[in-house]
Amino acid sequence: MNNSTVSVPWFEKEKRVFKNPLNHHAYIFEGVEGIGKTVFTLEIAKGFLCNSLPGAEACNQCQSCRLFDQFNHPDFYLIKPEEDKKQISINQIRKLQEPLYESSFLGSNKVFIINPLEKMSREASDSFLKNLEEPPENSIFLLISHRYQTLPLTIKSRAIKVNMNKPDNKQIKTWLNLQTDHKSKIETALLLSKGKPFVAAEMVNFEIDDLRLDFIKDISELIKTGNNLLEVSEQWPKDPMTMLLRLEWMSDLLMDCLRHRFLPGQNLTFQDSDTISSYLSQHFESDNFFYLLEKTNSCWNLFNSDTNLRADYQLQSLLVDWIESVGLAR
Numbered sequence: 001m002n003n004s005t006v007s008v009p010w011f012e013k014e015k016r017v018f019k020n021p022l023n024h025h026a027y028i029f030e031g032v033e034g035i036g037k038t039v040f041t042l043e044i045a046k047g048f049l050c051n052s053l054p055g056a057e058a059c060n061q062c063q064s065c066r067l068f069d070q071f072n073h074p075d076f077y078l079i080k081p082e083e084d085k086k087q088i089s090i091n092q093i094r095k096l097q098e099p100l101y102e103s104s105f106l107g108s109n110k111v112f113i114i115n116p117l118e119k120m121s122r123e124a125s126d127s128f129l130k131n132l133e134e135p136p137e138n139s140i141f142l143l144i145s146h147r148y149q150t151l152p153l154t155i156k157s158r159a160i161k162v163n164m165n166k167p168d169n170k171q172i173k174t175w176l177n178l179q180t181d182h183k184s185k186i187e188t189a190l191l192l193s194k195g196k197p198f199v200a201a202e203m204v205n206f207e208i209d210d211l212r213l214d215f216i217k218d219i220s221e222l223i224k225t226g227n228n229l230l231e232v233s234e235q236w237p238k239d240p241m242t243m244l245l246r247l248e249w250m251s252d253l254l255m256d257c258l259r260h261r262f263l264p265g266q267n268l269t270f271q272d273s274d275t276i277s278s279y280l281s282q283h284f285e286s287d288n289f290f291y292l293l294e295k296t297n298s299c300w301n302l303f304n305s306d307t308n309l310r311a312d313y314q315l316q317s318l319l320v321d322w323i324e325s326v327g328l329a330r
């Protein structure tokens with residue numbers, strides 16, 4: 001087995017950074033959700049725990065590597081929001097204090113992954129900051145963040161930032177081909193997932209075509225009659241991953257309306273909603289589309305920032321804007 005190969009091949013360059021012995025104790029892996037940061041960070045953790053090779057390389061053969069593969073490594077700690085909780089609590093950070101200051105079981109490093117970092121409560125974050133300021137020996141923090149800009153500066157300044165970028169479509173396609181037998185769905189998933197391979201993989205293996213069809217059905221009904229307003233505002237937010245995607249599709253639809261208007265003959269983002277976008281472009285002013293674009297994008301930001309505001313209300317208010325601006329029954 002080639003040890004340098006990561007299962008998320010687009011992060012090969014980032015992996016090389018961790019090949020040599022490193023003398024820092026904290027790293028923030030930042031980038032959008034759905035590109036494989038967690039998978040990558042787990043591989044780095046395994047490497048930091050392995051005794052046989054320098055840096056964050058894993059030999060895949062020693063006791064440490066075997067224990068890690070069995071999810072049973074005594075010096076590895078994964079901290080994420082507890083089930084049904086939105087945040088990482090102060091209690092979860094308190095529980096780390098003992099292992100942090102004791103020596104490791106296998107005599108090598110202790111590795112702590114926090115995923116995602118921005119989910120720490122204020123108290124948890126304050127407490128964790130002390131650990132970062134006075135790092136115990138042989139303790140390494142691998143911190144994952146989907147929203148680096150929202151993190152406290154005090155934490156950011158004590159960790160090395162590792163930028164994790166979206167792979168290009170060619171890389172995703174090659175990888176997707178290895179992940180799935182549903183080859184016919186790859187192109188659609190590639191287009192719809194917007195550079196996020198793990199979202200694409202989910203789509204390929206599930207009913208992405210159905211999701212898209214449902215979306216088109218919902219949005220046409222909303223525009224035509226508005227009768228499904230309450231139903232849609234209740235149903236869509238139930239699945240946060242596809243919720244963001246649906247909002248992106250709403251923006252795409254508006255962009256297609258504008259393309260029909262200003263760049264006729266140019267390729268649309270989506271052919272399958274062409275009937276809707278061309279109709280709307282002929283019947284409504286561009287200002288309506290620009291207005292809704294702004295509203296839709298800020299709603300996307302709200303959902304992406306995990307606000308505590310009730311999701312169904314946010315969505316409902318956006319859909320009302322849609323009905324008022326481009327609805328046929330208004």
Ligand SMILES: [Zn+2]
Pocket residue numbers: 050051052053058059060061062063064065
């Ligand atoms: Zn090993």
